[in-house]
Amino acid sequence: MFVPKKTTISLIKCDVGSLAGHHIVPKPLFDIAEKNMKNAAETGLINSYYVFNAGDDLELLMVHEKGEHNHMIHELAWNTFKEAADKALELKLYGAGQDILKTAFSGNVCGMGPGVAEMEIEERGADPIVVFAADKTSAGSFNYPLFRVFADPMNTAGLVIDPNMLCGFKFDVVDTVENKAITLKCPEETYELLALIGTVGRYVISRVRRASDDLICASSSVSKLSLIAGKYVGKDDPVMIARAQHGLPAVGEVLAPFMHTYFVMGWMRGSHWGPLMPVGLNASKCTVFDGPPRIVALGFQVADGGIASDEGKPLIADLFDDPAFDLARQEAVREGATLRRMGEFEPARLGPEEMEYTTIQQVLHKLAKRFTTVTSDD
Ligand code: F6R
Ligand code: MG
Ligand code: MG
Numbered sequence: 001m002f003v004p005k006k007t008t009i010s011l012i013k014c015d016v017g018s019l020a021g022h023h024i025v026p027k028p029l030f031d032i033a034e035k036n037m038k039n040a041a042e043t044g045l046i047n048s049y050y051v052f053n054a055g056d057d058l059e060l061l062m063v064h065e066k067g068e069h070n071h072m073i074h075e076l077a078w079n080t081f082k083e084a085a086d087k088a089l090e091l092k093l094y095g096a097g098q099d100i101l102k103t104a105f106s107g108n109v110c111g112m113g114p115g116v117a118e119m120e121i122e123e124r125g126a127d128p129i130v131v132f133a134a135d136k137t138s139a140g141s142f143n144y145p146l147f148r149v150f151a152d153p154m155n156t157a158g159l160v161i162d163p164n165m166l167c168g169f170k171f172d173v174v175d176t177v178e179n180k181a182i183t184l185k186c187p188e189e190t191y192e193l194l195a196l197i198g199t200v201g202r203y204v205i206s207r208v209r210r211a212s213d214d215l216i217c218a219s220s221s222v223s224k225l226s227l228i229a230g231k232y233v234g235k236d237d238p239v240m241i242a243r244a245q246h247g248l249p250a251v252g253e254v255l256a257p258f259m260h261t262y263f264v265m266g267w268m269r270g271s272h273w274g275p276l277m278p279v280g281l282n283a284s285k286c287t288v289f290d291g292p293p294r295i296v297a298l299g300f301q302v303a304d305g306g307i308a309s310d311e312g313k314p315l316i317a318d319l320f321d322d323p324a325f326d327l328a329r330q331e332a333v334r335e336g337a338t339l340r341r342m343g344e345f346e347p348a349r350l351g352p353e354e355m356e357y358t359t360i361q362q363v364l365h366k367l368a369k370r371f372t373t374v375t376s377d378d
Contacts, residue, residue, distance in 0.1 A: 004122045005065070005122070005123070005305070006065065006067070006120050006121065006122055006123075007063060007064075007065060007120070007121055007122075007123050007302055007305045007306075008063070008064055008065065008066060008067055008068055008070070008073075008118060008119070008120045008121075009061070009062075009063050009118065009119050009121070009129060009131070009241050009302070010060075010061075010062045010063075010064065010068070010070075010073055010077075010116070010117075010118045011059065011060070011061050011062075011116070011117045011118070011131050011133070011239045011240075011241055012059075012060050012062070012073075012074070012077040012109060012114050012115070012116050012239075013054070013057045013058065013059045013060070013114060013115045013116075013133060013221075013237065013239050014057065014058055014077075014081040014099045014100065014113060014114040014115070015056050015057050015058070015095060015098045015099045015235055015237070016029060016058055016081050016084040016085040016088050016096065016097060016098065016099070016100065017029065017056075017084070017085060017087075017088025017089070017091075017093035017094060017095050017096035017097065017098065018055075018056035018088075018093060018094055018095060019093060019094070020094065021094050021290070022055070022056045022094065022095060022136075022286065022290055023055065023056060023285055023286055023287065024053065024055060024056060024284075024285040024286075025053035025055075025056060025057070025058050026091075026093065028087055028091060029058055029084040029087060029088060029093075030051055030053070030058070032080065032083050032084045032087055033051040033058055033060060033080050033084060034051050036076065036079065036080040036083065037049040037051060037060065037062070037080070040062075040076050045064065045066070045072060045073070045076060046062045046063065046064040046073070046076070047063055047064055047065065047304075047305045047306030047307075048062075048063040048306035048307035048309060048314050049061060049062050049063070049307075049314070050298070050300075050307065050314050050316055052133070052281060052284070052296070052298065053281075053284055054133035054134055054135040054237060054239075054284055054294065054295070054296055055135025055136060055237070055284060055285055055286040055294055056095070056135060056286070057115075057133065057135055057235075057237050058081065058084060059133045059239065060077050060080060061131060061298070062076070062077075063302065063305065063306050063307050064305070065305045067120055068118040068119070068120050069108055069110070069118070071107045071108065074105075074107070074108050074109045074110075074116075075105055075107075077109055077114060078105045078109050078112070078114070079105075081099075081100060081114060082097075082100065085097035085100055098235070099113040099114060099115075099235065100112070100113050100114075101113035110223065111223065115139075115221040115223055115236065115237065115238060115239050116221055116223070116239070117131075117219050117220050117221045117238075117239045117240050117241045118219060118241070119216055119218075119219040119241045119243070120216070121216060121243065121302070123302055123303075123304075123305075124246065125246075126245075126246075126301060127243065127301065127302040128243070128244045128245050128251055128299065128300075128301055129241060129242070129243055129244070129299070129300055129301070129302055130241075130242045130244060130251060130254050130255070130297055130298070130299050130319065131239070131240070131241050131242075131297070131298050131300075132239065132240040132241075132242070132295055132296070132297050133237070133238075133239045133240075133295070133296055134237055134238055134239075134264075134276065134293060134294065134295040134296075135235075135237045135284070135286055135293065135294050135295075136235070136237065136266050136267055136268075136274065136286050136290055136291045136292070136293040136294065137236075137237060137238065137264040137265065137266035137267075137274070137276065137293040137295075138201075138224065138235070138236040138237070138238065138264070138265050138266040138270070139176065139204045139220075139221060139222050139223060139224055139236045139238050140176075140197075140200035140201055140202070140203070140204045140238075140265070141200065141238055141264040141265070141266070141276065141293075142204075142205065142220045142238060142240045143197040143198075143200050143203070143204065143205050144200070144257065144262055145257035145258065146171070146205045146208060146218055146220070146240075147193070147194070147197060147205075148256070148257040149218075149242070149249050149253060149254050149256075149257060150169040150171070150186070150208045150217065150218065150249065151168075151169060151171075151186040151187065151190055151193065155253065155256050155257060156249045156253040156256070157253065158248075158249055158250060158253060159249075162247065164210075164212075164246075164247030165210070165247060165248070165249075167210065167211040167212035168185060168186050168187050168188070168211045169185075169186055169208050169209065169210055169211055169217065170183050170184070170185045170186075170208065170209045170210075170211050170214075171183065171184050171185075171186065171193055171197075171205050171207075171208055172205065172206045172207040172208075172209075173193070173196050173197060173203050173204065173205055173206070174203070174204050174205075174206045174222045175196075175202060175203055176202055176203070176204055176222060176224050177202050181206070182196075184196075185211055200264075200265060201265055201350075201353070201354050204220070204222045205218075205220060206219070206220060206222045207219050207220075210247070210248065215243075215247075215248070216243065217242065217243050217248050217249075218240065218241065218242045218243065219240070219241045220238060220239065220240035220241070221236075221238045221239045221240070223236055224236050235266070235270060236266070237266070242254050251299060251319075255297065255319060255320075258276075258278040258295070258297070258320065258325060258328055259324070259325070259327060259328055260327065260328050260331060261275040261276055261277060261328045261329075261331040261332040261335060262275070262276055263275055263276070263335075264276045264293050265350055265354060266293060267289060267290065267291045267292065267293055268289045268290045268291065269290075269358060269359065270357075270358055271349060271350050271354075271355060271358045271360065272289075272339070272348055272349050272350060273339060273347060273348060273349075273350065274289075274291050274292050274293045274336060274339065275292050275293070275331065275332040275335045275336045275339070276292070276293050276294070276295055276332065277291075277292045277293065277294050277295070277328065277329050277332035277333075277336075278294075278295050278296075278297065278320040278325045278328050278329065279294050279295070279296060279320055279321075279325075279329070280296070280318045280320050280321025280322070281296055281298075281318050281321065282321065284296050288336070289336075289340055291336070292332050292333070292336040295320070296318070296320060297319040297320050298316050298317065298318060298319065299316070299317035299319050300314060300315060300316050300317065301315070
């Protein structure tokens with residue numbers, strides 16, 4: 001029986017410590033990641049890799065043939081993050097080992113702190129991939145662009161014009177509070193889908209598949225560290241993989257939602273709304289009020305189980321490094337300033353349900369005994 005060869009794209013990230021607060025991943029940590037990835041490529045565990053950062057998050061992009069949730073791939077990522085965290089501790093970098101919630105590896109990094117997006121594909125003739133990584137935000141931040149790309153004909157012309165997309169797309173949605181999942185099909189269940197995914201702090205799109213043949217098109221991380229730990233620890237800064245072209249949204253349609261900024265949860269102390277700013281790798285760093293939240297997008301072609309490369313170097317396109325996203329960047333600065341002028345007043349600050357998982361709980365606890373009952377005579 002013919003068994004088609006499959007290629008897996010794994011994007012695993014972790015905040016292991018950063019330079020000057022929660023700003024950027026410094027070179028010594030990149031060097032550790034590069035060294036470990038290079039070794040893994042030489043031993044044949046992975047076929048290609050690319051190390052980059054989204055603000056203070058170290059991002060490991062690995063392309064291999066071991067499948068999703070593979071313990072060797074996850075262990076490689078875990079050991080790399082642990083080694084980088086040790087280095088961060090030695091250098092007294094800020095938040096050393098921040099997202100490493102467990103001490104011992106148990107076969108899979110999911111639920112241990114790092115964020116994971118993976119996608120196993122059967123390579124098409126040419127398979128363009130876009131990976132996204134965001135900082136100072138949280139799982140659920142990709143609900144909006146995923147909806148625009150795969151369900152909104154005002155964004156994606158292909159939904160109307162390309163006969164291969166008329167069938168629509170299926171969305172797997174995770175309820176991160178109840179730990180349940182549901183699949184909804186668009187366009188038929190568009191309103192039901194929106195009813196859920198508009199609540200970005202709870203419902204998170206984990207996967208998108210083409211309805212006609214279940215072809216996997218997008219995969220994003222869903223972990224909420226605060227729900228794992230029950231308190232404010234680490235950051236969920238999410239990652240996502242999208243597949244494009246030839247019966248799927250074009251790369252340009254995948255990027256179109258980012259022509260404008262939109263608001264995401266997770267700015268300063270994981271407690272504020274902020275405008276998401278698309279940036280090239282050169283501006284992948286968080287500054288003002290620890291932000292604004294930023295997102296990078298890298299494009300590449302999958303080729304023979306790896307990333308199409310030139311003389312051993314992966315060919316990577318830094319997609320937001322483009323004046324076409326200047327408008328979104330300007331909007332992010334302007335709208336961010338409007339929110340910041342409001343200081344600690346909602347809606348600049350998150351609502352009470354989300355604040356439950358932040359350090360404000362300690363303040364409320366301290367004040368608890370000083371509250372008195374209000375009677376009608378007061
Ligand atoms: C970290 C983050 C930051 C921190 C803030 C306070 O990813 O979002 O905004 O929450 O800088 O950090 P600490 O409490 O470590 O001083
Ligand atoms: Mg940090
Ligand atoms: Mg981060």
